[in-house]
Amino acid sequence: MTSPRILTVPLGAEPFCVYDWPAHDAGAALPPVVFLHATSFHARIWDQTIRHLRGLQPGRRCLALDLRGHGRSAKSMPANPWPRARTDVVNVLEALGVRGALGVGHSFGGHAAIRAAAARPGLFDALVLVDPTVFPRPAYGGWSMPETMLAVTRKRRNQWASSVEMFERFVSRLPFNRWRPEVLRDYCEAALEADPDGGLRLACSPETEARIYATGSLAENGAVYDDVAALDLPVRVVRCAMTRGTADPARIMLTSPTAPGLAADFRHAEDIVLEDTSHFIPMEVPGKVAALIASWPPGSATIGPA
Numbered sequence: 202m203t204s205p206r207i208l209t210v211p212l213g214a215e216p217f218c219v220y221d222w223p224a225h226d227a228g229a230a231l232p233p234v235v236f237l238h239a240t241s242f243h244a245r246i247w248d249q250t251i252r253h254l255r256g257l258q259p260g261r262r263c264l265a266l267d268l269r270g271h272g273r274s275a276k277s278m279p280a281n282p283w284p285r286a287r288t289d290v291v292n293v294l295e296a297l298g299v300r301g302a303l304g305v306g307h308s309f310g311g312h313a314a315i316r317a318a319a320a321r322p323g324l325f326d327a328l329v330l331v332d333p334t335v336f337p338r339p340a341y342g343g344w345s346m347p348e349t350m351l352a353v354t355r356k357r358r359n360q361w362a363s364s365v366e367m368f369e370r371f372v373s374r375l376p377f378n379r380w381r382p383e384v385l386r387d388y389c390e391a392a393l394e395a396d397p398d399g400g401l402r403l404a405c406s407p408e409t410e411a412r413i414y415a416t417g418s419l420a421e422n423g424a425v426y427d428d429v430a431a432l433d434l435p436v437r438v439v440r441c442a443m444t445r446g447t448a449d450p451a452r453i454m455l456t457s458p459t460a461p462g463l464a465a466d467f468r469h470a471e472d473i474v475l476e477d478t479s480h481f482i483p484m485e486v487p488g489k490v491a492a493l494i495a496s497w498p499p500g501s502a503t504i505g506p507a
Contacts, residue, residue, distance in 0.1 A: 202252040205265075209273075210296045217293045218273035220244050220265045222251060228260025232326060234494060235294065235302045236265040237310030241403075241410040243272035245391040247305075249384050250483050253491030264302075266293060268310065270409040272391065282413050283309075283422045287316035294324060305494055307331040307483050308458065309413060312425060319428030327498040328436045330459075331490060332480050334417055337460040341423030346414045350453055354414060357407040360400055364389040376455055380484040388484075417458075429466045435498035436470040438463055439490070441478045455479035 244265035306314030311333025464472035
């Protein structure tokens with residue numbers, strides 16, 4: 202797969218990083234695909250999914266955004282990062298002139314895709330939501346991430362000598378031992394940035410990750426259901442089969458944060474449950490995710506392998 206262009210989009214004084222695999226040949230006739238990652242990751246976590254997708258649909262344009270607080274994008278974080286992610290996605294894509302795209306969002310990125318689509322009709326013409334963080338309605342204002350999980354997150358190791366050291370430490374541990382090794386390498390290679398005190402540190406700080414988790418079920422974020430009801434476009438909801446019911450920090454992140462009946466709340470949606478995956482669906486089965494993207498919305502044509 203060819204390397205993407207690295208675009209820097211300034212929103213005021215704040216930079217946002219977008220990786221752009223340009224359209225060419227037959228793929229130029231297809232809508233671009235915009236990828237939005239989960240909490241604590243970065244845009245390059247999608248590399249293997251994009252590789253598979255451009256094998257199915259050669260030359261299709263793909264864009265992957267580092268969300269605020271992640272990767273090479275702006276690091277400032279508001280008290281409630283969830284509505285700001287919506288605004289950032291809209292503003293970045295409008296600055297790039299992107300319209301009529303297929304939006305693909307995982308977890309936090311899925312929530313942002315819903316809200317951005319509703320905030321700016323026409324930005325996306327269809328959505329593929331991979332285990333999106335849209336809790337059951339009663340959770341908003343009535344539930345919060347367990348303090349044990351937040352404490353573990355804040356204590357996450359933040360100093361590393363290299364991406365190789367990071368890979369070797371993670372490859373045999375949950376949840377990373379479930380991932381495709383090439384995805385884990387992609388994650389480690391782009392997860393670190395220079396530390397002013399020397400060495401390398403996580404580009405998404407443990408405190409940023411914890412703040413996103415801690416605020417996800419705030420009552421105001423339940424407005425996502427107003428956006429779900431308003432969307433008049435085809436949506437594919439892809440969920441893992443692992444349901445919540447544990448406070449074990451080592452396993453809670455394997456479970457789905459998606460309300461089981463979410464697809465029924467959209468006007469035009471289908472629900473797909475992948476029995477053989479955890480919440481980290483794109484990391485475990487990138488080829489399957491690519492196939493689900495290539496075949497959506499209904500009637501989409503798969504060009505065929507390059």
